[in-house]
Amino acid sequence: MSKVVEVSRLTKSYGNVTAIHEVTFSLEADKIYGLLGRNGAGKTTIMHILTAQLFATSGEMKVFGEEPYENNRVLSQICFIKESQKYPDNYRIIDVLKVAAMLFPNWDAGFANLLLEDFRLPLKRKVKKLSRGMLSAVGIVVGLASRAPLTIFDEPYLGLDAVARGLFYDRLIEDYALHPRTVLLSTHLIDEVSRILEHVMVIDNGKLIINEDAEVLRGRAFTVVGLSSAVEAFTEGRTVIDRESFGGLVSITVMGHLDARDKKEAQELGLEIAPVSLQQLIVHLTNGKADRKAVDAR
Numbered sequence: 001m002s003k004v005v006e007v008s009r010l011t012k013s014y015g016n017v018t019a020i021h022e023v024t025f026s027l028e029a030d031k032i033y034g035l036l037g038r039n040g041a042g043k044t045t046i047m048h049i050l051t052a053q054l055f056a057t058s059g060e061m062k063v064f065g066e067e068p069y070e071n072n073r074v075l076s077q078i079c080f081i082k083e084s085q086k087y088p089d090n091y092r093i094i095d096v097l098k099v100a101a102m103l104f105p106n107w108d109a110g111f112a113n114l115l116l117e118d119f120r121l122p123l124k125r126k127v128k129k130l131s132r133g134m135l136s137a138v139g140i141v142v143g144l145a146s147r148a149p150l151t152i153f154d155e156p157y158l159g160l161d162a163v164a165r166g167l168f169y170d171r172l173i174e175d176y177a178l179h180p181r182t183v184l185l186s187t188h189l190i191d192e193v194s195r196i197l198e199h200v201m202v203i204d205n206g207k208l209i210i211n212e213d214a215e216v217l218r219g220r221a222f223t224v225v226g227l228s229s230a231v232e233a234f235t236e237g238r239t240v241i242d243r244e245s246f247g248g249l250v251s252i253t254v255m256g257h258l259d260a261r262d263k264k265e266a267q268e269l270g271l272e273i274a275p276v277s278l279q280q281l282i283v284h285l286t287n288g289k290a291d292r293k294a295v296d297a298r
């Protein structure tokens with residue numbers, strides 16, 4: 001599998017603040033990655049370094065096999081959509097798209113027009129007159145229609161309503177199926193994006209504590225639902241990460257794997273076993289001290 005990004009022991013310090021610490025990972029071609037983590041975890045710092053907008057304090061990085069700094073061969077293959085993208089004051093949406101068409105070699109104007117209709121964006125309106133959600137939608141249109149081999153979205157949906165966010169996920173998945181590329185998506189809306197992520201990276205306090213295939217990660221915990229006494233008995237001695245009750249029923253999420261004997265026992269007790277939500281799992285793994293959780297996550 002060819003590597004689009006290879007990062008080794010990347011560290012970035014701002015004075016005495018270490019934004020990211022010895023982060024090592026790689027991104028493969030044609031995969032959708034989630035870069036998740038709490039506020040201030042270091043996600044934006046990583047994305048700025050990958051896109052050559054920020055120098056690392058130490059560590060090594062190759063993007064498409066080369067150093068990205070002032071390297072147009074590399075940079076022309078990257079589209080980075082930031083949460084707070086700024087445009088010149090006099091730009092209309094149509095001007096943004098014209099510039100994007102010049103910047104991105106794989107730009108698809110027809111696809112951009114379809115997306116404009118989807119998101120109900122008025123082509124001739126000045127960008128500075130757009131609502132917050134419409135501004136985010138412009139970034140999404142550019143990011144998707146760029147078809148850049150490495151497309152990075154940093155919290156792309158400030159102000160976007162649930163319908164528009166759903167549209168973004170749907171269009172991304174559909175277009176990715178036809179035109180595979182590497183997508184790195186940073187977000188706090190873990191449950192919403194979990195269906196589209198193939199690989200999950202979680203940053204906590206500047207350290208990469210999870211770097212795992214999404215399916216493998218989901219297999220690290222499970223939820224048991226049933227009568228309170230039976231669920232309590234079944235989960236006794238396991239690490240509980242979430243507990244909810246409704247009426248006489250209880251739903252408990254625990255870390256660990258289920259073997260055949262566990263499954264048989266659950267069946268006999270009339271319990272239902274469900275996959276864990278990525279959000280529950282990540283909240284649990286990032287709730288405490290990063291170092292201990294990193295060990296737990298392995």
Ligand SMILES: Nc1ncnc2c1ncn2[C@@H]1O[C@H](COP(=O)(O)OP(=O)(O)OP(=O)(O)O)[C@@H](O)[C@H]1O
Pocket residue numbers: 014017018019020037038039040041042043044045046
């Ligand atoms: N220019 C800067 N000067 C000093 N500290 C900074 C600077 N930029 C970022 N930091 C610090 O580095 C850490 C990581 O910030 P970063 O913006 O990468 O986090 P994030 O995961 O993107 O957060 P959010 O989800 O809130 O956007 C934070 O502690 C932040 O305060």
